[in-house]
Amino acid sequence: MLLQGTVVLPAQQSDVVSMPVAGVVQAVLVAPMQIVRAGQPVARIMSPELAQWLREWLMADTQARLAQGKAQRDEQMFADGIVSEHRRNESRAQYEMASVAARERRQALRLAGVGEATLAQASKTAGLSPQLTLVAPVAGTVLEQMATPGQRLEAGSLVAHIARAGSLAIELQASREQAQALRVGDALQVDGCKAPARITALSPQLSSATQGVQLRAELTGREDCLRINQFVQLRWQGSAAASAAGVLSVPAAAVVQQGGRHYVFVRQPQGFRAVVVTTGPGGGSDVVITSGLKAGDEVAVKGVAAIKGAWLGLGAEAGAGQ
CATH class of the missing domain: 2.40.30.170 (Efflux pump adaptor protein, beta barrel domain)
Structure with a gap:
């Protein structure tokens, strides 16, 4: 049975590089058909929104450290009997809320592609760099590169399409x-x-x-x-x-019809013998044979019309072949 199809890339073998924040493409570092490794830089972008996220994280991180210090002092003062339990609990709650807010903003930056080293440097120097390097999430081949230098892209816009090896x-x-x-x-x-x-x-x-x-x-x-x-x-x-059930397939040219039944001509030492077969569902260039043949039988594919003519002219032999 002959079928036709189109080769496609399975969805599970495909990855994309997209804009985590809105910004302007500064440089494109890969080209279509290029093989890349996981973590290889794909593009550099400039994003004022990223600088704003960094500033909000630094402010939240500072507030968390201040809240932590106050909570520790109130804990000690409560142990010394200087402040009430209510004040101690209030300081604890403020520290927990400030810590959650700082972790939330830090996680947003990590999801945007900002590395731990960059965050550590920003925390020490209070630097607010709006630049971000986008990297390949997996090793593979670049199928498409959609961005151009100078282009402004919104968050979620596609930058590159990568096909995994597989x-x-x-x-x-x-x-x-x-x-x-x-x-x-x-x-x-x-x-x-x-x-x-x-x-x-x-x-x-x-x-x-x-x-x-x-x-x-x-x-x-x-x-x-x-x-x-x-x-x-x-x-x-x-x-x-x-x-396992003895179902085989043969080229459609090997099957002939006579008297409402299907035949194939199986090679014998003395020539070809007509064998009744049962055909199954199918189509195209092959025919499914559900009974009448066994694996290893050689059937005529070319010159079938001549063989059939000779077979029909020899009625006695044809009857024996059935």
């Missing part, structure tokens, strides 16, 4: 009849690849436009034989359950 997927469609013979786990031989692909999903619904069934297959090997968006042809290898 297996590709193939999206394909089968007719309703073909899909009845396919199962998850079936092998598909891909033109140009040594390792087969395996069907990983079959859609439970038909396409409203084509009335076909959408399938997804993934390569079992890591050979470099396909490219994203490539059109490929795949040949169904049969399912494990079908093989």
